[in-house]
Structures are given as structure tokens and as C-alpha cells.
Amino acid sequence: MIFENGELVVPRLLDWVRARPDVRAVLRTGSRARGEADAWSDHDIELYSTDPEPYRRSDWPADLGPVLASVGLDGPWDNPARLVVFDGGQKIDFQIVPVDRLALLAEELDELHERGYEILLDLDGAAARLPAASGSGPEGELPDEQEFREHCEEFWFELAHIPRYVARGDLWVAKSRDWETKELLLTMVEWHALSHFGPDHDTWHNGIRMREWAAPGVWERMDALFTGFAPEDILHTASATGALFADLARDVAHRHGFTYPEAASRAFATE
Template sequence: MDYGDAISTLISWARTRPDVRGLVLTGSAAEGTAHPLSDRDIQVFATDVPALLEDESWWTRLGEVLVVERLEDDDGNPTRLVYYAGGKLDFTLLPAVAFAGRSYDRPFKVLLDKDGAAGTVVHRPEVAMAPEADEFSESVNWAWAAALMAAKAIVRDEPWSVKLRDHDLKEELLRMIEWEHRARYGSGFDTRYLGTRLRRWMDSDVQAELERCWSGFGARDSEQALLATVSLYRRLAERTARHLGFPVFDHERVAAELHTILRSGTK
């Protein structure tokens, strides 16, 4: 897919549609940091969003469509993640009235503006808030719960369950890594999204420890990865709690229970 041609075709189509009032490019392409394999993220502002959802011909003409994910974003706006041969376009469909006065926490590029709304759109970098004590406690409890259940699955030789629980644990690990880095480097420190660009922002010692946090299906490898994951999570959680002045969690007691479960499989 030639992204330049695809976006030009999209703009030309939008100019012929009275209901499409604006197009905005976001993500790495708007920042000028796109990788050859990066997606193109495009917001479509329209007066009749349901019509664009019903007739999908507008994005099928942009390339050879392979796979489509029909989802919603965190605000409930419909999205269409379209995988083409040689590329991917992520569309978010928004009501036209949402364009004027819109705020973006990352750089953006206006591709089409029929109503002069872009003059009121601003780039306001997001400052991530530190977690509240309750949110921090939730993560710690969820992480250890996932770890305990993963340990039981290892002993029972249920590798699929191990992977599912490990996924839950890894979500909390990433959340804790982000909190810990921002606690030390400041709330404006950019931890990206879902671990993207981690080679650029994540501390090298954390990256090194992550190398030991994944495994195959084998029980022994799964156990070693689980122990490495909880060790890293615990270290970062304790450091973050100190930085933020949160109550001390009894990691040692839960870790002892984890080891008890794992040892039960050797009997």
C-alpha cells in the first residue's frame, strides 16, 4: 500500500461527501516518527456517522482489504481497523460537531477542514496523573492474584490457563512500569501506549529483566518466567510505593504462598 496515494484518494472522496466535514491524521505519521510498518490513524468527522458505518465502500476503495476489526474507542466512538495488503489504516468516526475546539495530547495533522474548525483545535500534551492509593492497591492485588492462579495452573499442567493468567499479570506489570518511571522522571515522562517504543523510554535494567519474563508451554520454563515476572513487579511496586507515599503491601507473605503452591507440584 502506498499511504500517500491512499490518503489522497480518501481526501478526494471526502471532498465529494457533504456529510464528511473533516479528516485528521494522528499517531506516529503526524509526529513524523512513523516506522515503515506503522499504521496510519485517521479521524473522520461527519454529520452522518451511521451512513459511513452502513456503506463501507469508502474505505474498501483504498486498497486490497484483508481483515477488518469493527470496534469502538474508549469514548464509544466507532472505529474500523482495516488491514490492507501492504498496510493498515485505523479510522475513528466522530460527529462533525466534535471537531471544533478539539484537544489533542499528541501532534496531529489536519487533512481536510471544510468548516474552518481547525483554527480552534489545539495540541495540549497530556500530563499523566499519578495513581491514587486505591488504584495502586488494585494493581498489586490483581497482579498477585494472577500470579497465584498461574502457579496453580503450572502445578496442574494447564499451560493454556498459565498463559491466560500470565497475560493478566503482564498487564499489571506494564502498568507498574509506567507508574514507576513517571514517579521517578516526572508526570510528563512519555511512556507511550501499550509498551510501544519501549526501547526508547524504558530503563535498560528493566528491559534486561523482561527478557526472563516469558516462556514456552513447559512447566519449568513457565515457573521460571513467573518468578522473574513477580520479582520485577514487586521491586517496581515497592519503589513506586515509596515514591508516592503509599502503604506498604506484604509482598513477602504472598510470595511465600506462591512458592508453597509451586513446591506442591514436586511431591
């Protein structure tokens, strides 16, 4: 097993890279680059190549070792990306990036690299020109009143479907709609935190570290939002989700002089 533990990933990966003349630099991002990794952290690896296109094939990770699972994606720069779990449990998320992008990063770091990066290989000195990372995330953006109102109405529109699907016995669909409401709630949790702490407050992404960045009292209410598959459980969590959303949205509206669309909440009824 080529990737037996986290300590062996980088040297063995670089041995493989040095046999590939198209790869001119290797960067690592994510928690390992920031020195915040734990035993479950994966490796976020960027290979800067003069010819990224061949990496759209699915077979090349096997050159590194036995592969258990491999998922191909398009990366954020229209580049090949591959997420791989190797035998032994190590997970590596690869981005294969055109080497010319290093020149753009040297002018200004993007949000990902601003949080932190580590140079693992720099054959041509291009990565050495990158500015130091600040370690901070991007400044948060609060909505204007129209975006706020439309977001609230979308939330209550989605929540209104849940009792109907429960009544029909379509519990899978009800749970799917429930998750839609959770994603809309997450945005409101972020806006609420920014309203309390200011635009420099780091709300990360996808709910990561919410326990740390949410405003006081919010995290403690999350437990009620996730229960079982029984109809009464689904309705209970829907009600709890709606109550939390309404409380946060009203507070955001108050702080920014918006009008909260009270009528929209009447779309959700469990009776």
C-alpha cells in the same frame, strides 16, 4: 491496488472523500501526523461527518479498494470506527466522528490530539480553529496507598494461579494468567518511572516505547519474562515476573511512604 504504498494513501483517500458531501474535514493522528512513522506505521484517519451512522456498515471501505480484513468497533466518542487492511498491505484505522466534535476540540485538545495531528481536509474552516498540539502526553497519575496496595494484592493473586494450572497440565490457562500478570506489571513499571522522573514523564500507553521511558535497569529485565510453553518455562517466567514486580513495587512504596504488602507475595509458591 489503490493503496500500494504510504505515499499514495492520502491523495487517493481525499479523492474518495471529496465525492462524499457529508465529510467536512479529515484529520490524521498517530506517528504519521507526528512525523515519526516508519515502514510499518499505519494511518490513523478521522473523518468528520454530518452523518456518521451509515459508516457502521461493513461494506464502505471496499469503495476505496480491495479489502483483506475489516474490523468494526465503537470509537472513543461513541462513534463508528473501522480498522482496515487493504490489498497491498496498507492498514488504515478510521474514526468517523460527528463534525460537531471539532468545536469541542477547538476549545481544548484531548490527549490524542495533544500528541499531534495533521489537517488533511478542512472544507468549512472548523479544523483551522484547533489549537496547536504540544506534542506531549498527559501528566502521569500515581496511586494513593489504597490503590497501590490493592494493585499489589491483585498481582500476587493472579500470579498464584500459575503454578496450580501448570501442575494440572492446563498450560494454555497458565499462559493466560501469565498475561494478566504482565498487564498488572506494566502499570507498576509506569508508576515506577513516574516515581523516578516526575509526573511530566511520558509513559505512553500499552508499553509503547518502554525501552525509552522505563527507569534504568527495567527494560534489561524484560527478556526473562517471555519464554516458551513448557511447564518449566512458564514457571520460570512467572518467578521472574514476580521478582521484577516486587522490586519495582518496593521502590515505589519507599519513595511515597507506602507500606508494601509483603504477605501478598507469599501467595505465589512453585513448590
